[in-house]
Amino acid sequence: MATAAHVDEATRLALFRSQLEIRLVEKRAYDLFLQNLIKGTSHLSLGQEAVAAGFAVAMQSDDYTFCTYRGHAHTLARGAPMVGVMGELMGRKCGLMGGKGGSMHLTSVAHGAMGSYAIVGAHLPVAAGAAWSAQVRGTSQVAVCFFGDGATNIGAFHEALNFSVVWKLPVVFVCENNHYMEYTPIRSVTAVEHPAADRASAYGLEHIVIDGNDADVVYRTAVEALGKARSGGGPSLIEAMTYRYSGHSRADPGKYRPAGELEEWMKRDPIALYRARLLELGTPEKALRDIEGALQRAVDEATEAAKACPPSPVDVIDRDVWADGGSSWRN
Amino acid sequence: MAELTYRDAVAAGIAQEMDRDPRVVFLGEDIAAAGGVFKATVGLLERFGPKRVRDTPISEQAIIGAAMGAAMTGLRPIAEIMFSDFLAVCWDMIANEIAKARYMSAGQMTLPLVIRTANGSGARFGAQHSQSVENWAMAVPGLKVVAPSTPADVKGLLAAAIRDPDPVVFFEHKGLYATKGEVPEGEHVDRLGTAKVLRQGSDVTVLALAAMVPRALQAAERLQSEDGISATVVDVRSLVPLDTKTILAETVKTGRLYTVEENPRLCGWGAEIASIVAEECFYDLDGPVVRITTPHVPLPAADALEDATVPSVDRIVETIRRTAG
Numbered sequence: 167m168a169t170a171a172h173v174d175e176a177t178r179l180a181l182f183r184s185q186l187e188i189r190l191v192e193k194r195a196y197d198l199f200l201q202n203l204i205k206g207t208s209h210l211s212l213g214q215e216a217v218a219a220g221f222a223v224a225m226q227s228d229d230y231t232f233c234t235y236r237g238h239a240h241t242l243a244r245g246a247p248m249v250g251v252m253g254e255l256m257g258r259k260c261g262l263m264g265g266k267g268g269s270m271h272l273t274s275v276a277h278g279a280m281g282s283y284a285i286v287g288a289h290l291p292v293a294a295g296a297a298w299s300a301q302v303r304g305t306s307q308v309a310v311c312f313f314g315d316g317a318t319n320i321g322a323f324h325e326a327l328n329f330s331v332v333w334k335l336p337v338v339f340v341c342e343n344n345h346y347m348e349y350t351p352i353r354s355v356t357a358v359e360h361p362a363a364d365r366a367s368a369y370g371l372e373h374i375v376i377d378g379n380d381a382d383v384v385y386r387t388a389v390e391a392l393g394k395a396r397s398g399g400g401p402s403l404i405e406a407m408t409y410r411y412s413g414h415s416r417a418d419p420g421k422y423r424p425a426g427e428l429e430e431w432m433k434r435d436p437i438a439l440y441r442a443r444l445l446e447l448g449t450p451e452k453a454l455r456d457i458e459g460a461l462q463r464a465v466d467e468a469t470e471a472a473k474a475c476p477p478s479p480v481d482v483i484d485r486d487v488w489a490d491g492g493s494s495w496r497n
Numbered sequence: 498m499a500e501l502t503y504r505d506a507v508a509a510g511i512a513q514e515m516d517r518d519p520r521v522v523f524l525g526e527d528i529a530a531a532g533g534v535f536k537a538t539v540g541l542l543e544r545f546g547p548k549r550v551r552d553t554p555i556s557e558q559a560i561i562g563a564a565m566g567a568a569m570t571g572l573r574p575i576a577e578i579m580f581s582d583f584l585a586v587c588w589d590m591i592a593n594e595i596a597k598a599r600y601m602s603a604g605q606m607t608l609p610l611v612i613r614t615a616n617g618s619g620a621r622f623g624a625q626h627s628q629s630v631e632n633w634a635m636a637v638p639g640l641k642v643v644a645p646s647t648p649a650d651v652k653g654l655l656a657a658a659i660r661d662p663d664p665v666v667f668f669e670h671k672g673l674y675a676t677k678g679e680v681p682e683g684e685h686v687d688r689l690g691t692a693k694v695l696r697q698g699s700d701v702t703v704l705a706l707a708a709m710v711p712r713a714l715q716a717a718e719r720l721q722s723e724d725g726i727s728a729t730v731v732d733v734r735s736l737v738p739l740d741t742k743t744i745l746a747e748t749v750k751t752g753r754l755y756t757v758e759e760n761p762r763l764c765g766w767g768a769e770i771a772s773i774v775a776e777e778c779f780y781d782l783d784g785p786v787v788r789i790t791t792p793h794v795p796l797p798a799a800d801a802l803e804d805a806t807v808p809s810v811d812r813i814v815e816t817i818r819r820t821a822g
Contacts, residue, residue, distance in 0.1 A: 232566075263602050263605070264603045266600060266601055266602075267601040274605070275569075275605040276605075280570075281569075283594065285589050288589055288590065288593065289562075291558050291562020291563055291566070291590065292563075292594065294562065294563050294566060295563035295565055295574075296566035296570045298563055298566065298567050298572075299572045302522060302549070302567070303572070321558060322558045322559075322562065325554075325556035326559055326562065328556065328559075329556055329559040329563065482603070485603075486599055486603055487639055488599070488663050489599070489607050489609075489662035491604065494738065495638075496740075496741045497741060
């Protein structure tokens with residue numbers, strides 16, 4: 167796949183801003199866990215921000231994002247407000263779903279974030295359906311579906327790929343290969359080295375493996391795949407190599423990783439790498455500091471706003487099962 | 498009125514709605530070029546074209562997932578799962594994804610979709626192609642559940658299901674596909690959540706669903722002529738929403754309630770109704786609620802075994818005769 171598209175400065179700053187926003191919100195989410203203000207579980211994307219940012223910046227505002235329970239990054243990258251995300255994690259009324267979904271189900275339809283799916287692989291067919299809908303309605307929309315390496319070994323992955331290719335759907339499947347399916351190295355439970363890309367040929371698709379820690383590479387790849395989908399060229403399957411700094415979830419300290427592995431990946435931190443590139447290309451240090459300062463203030467303000475927001479009222483429990491707003495199953 | 502078979506009423510209902518609303522699309526295995534393995538969708542491909550009537554691979558998760566994705570983005574898909582037994586293959590999509598998306602998103606998503614499936618016994622297909630699984634769907638919050646017994650109800654309730662803004666699991670009964678009945682000419686749209694009183698009696702009230710409805714009606718005729726027992730027969734039609742008003746009113750009138758259920762015994766739909774009746778009109782009952790069900794076994798294949806497993810007219814008559822006195 168050609169990756170020659172020029173990345174202009176405005177786009178580069180958008181990529182930097184998006185990655186940093188995700189990083190700062192997720193670090194704050196981690197702190198709020200330690201303060202017991204966020205309950206339940208949480209799956210952070212620390213270290214994987216370039217994938218979410220690279221695609222979101224390349225997408226049209228009416229494109230669809232489908233992601234997994236590790237979905238804070240993708241939801242923020244599409245423009246969902248920080249206070250809505252943090253409010254949802256904290257179970258507050260101001261949460262994106264008023265506390266009914268929680269960390270693993272962030273959804274903001276107004277921003278094209280069509281749900282975070284917590285059953286591994288389930289959303290690949292759903293993304294195919296959204297792409298089918300765009301095809302039937304004759305729009306230029308594309309559905310982009312993010313999933314982990316672990317999802318490549320479940321049936322829905324294979325069903326969705328075959329189905330999407332046969333129907334030539336405008337969908338882009340993006341495997342974020344962070345090397346671990348939960349607590350187990352993906353290579354130890356998978357028949358091939360590249361769990362997504364090495365399966366692509368089975369569906370007549372190109373073998374695409376990219377550096378998922380380089381936002382420019384992700385962005386260029388996204389532009390290419392989105393363009394192909396929009397012009398009727400059908401689906402793509404992209405495997406982005408990356409690494410998560412934290413464990414699988416809140417409960418996991420990640421002790422199964424060999425000594426030194428995390429440190430090696432942190433040397434290739436997507437945000438540090440991108441910041442250095444921007445400086446090298448002539449963006450003034452002050453411009454970056456301004457972005458960093460503004461984002462940090464925004465995260466602080468969103469944190470305070472979410473903390474100040476009341477808990478979700480219990481009267482939402484029996485709302486919104488049905489389209490009439492209620493939950494009645496009898497007369 | 499025109500006489501249609503139950504299977505032709507399926508195609509008629511879909512065609513009526515596809516004609517009316519360009520957002521209605523239809524996908525499933527063998528549904529387009531082949532017209533369905535039960536021939537219930539013959540002619541739809543020719544009439545509406547391959548963009549709206551589309552054959553799929555044998556990929557139930559993809560079929561149901563695609564219906565979900567299409568529904569949340571502006572279409573009104575109808576997905577066919579060839580045999581209701583195969584719902585288990587895509588149950589995650591139905592029970593975890595479709596049923597919950599609206600609730601978990603606090604109403605951001607609406608999923609107007611219909612899952613049609615062939616349910617029930619009669620074809621001697623054995624335990625993986627003849628089950629009655631309507632109670633599986635009934636147990637999941639967020640799904641509407643419909644099971645018609647006549648061609649008119651197939652057309653009218655299918656049209657209502659397609660127009661409904663929520664996910665509907667529509668159980669057609671494969672033992673009824675060849676049956677015939679009068680169907681209103683022109684546009685015919687029924688209402689979900691409504692039971693129908695088919696026969697008014699004074700001694701006992703019998704609730705039945707799908708293929709158990711004609712058996713309950715035959716049993717009622719025999720009880721009248723052979724025993725002088727006068728039975729009300731109610732076609733429940735819709736399990737979710739459940740027409741408890743009609744069910745409770747008809748129960749109170751006779752004081753004796755029977756359910757005839759093709760699903761296996763445990764947690765069958767009649768158990769929920771028996772519980773509602775016990776809570777809300779216990780003192781109007783003149784005897785215990787009696788459930789006539791398939792026993793709690795997988796369904797056997799051989800004709801004699803299948804016949805002895807699923808509630809028959811004989812079993813309904815004998816049970817009511819023995820207990821109604």
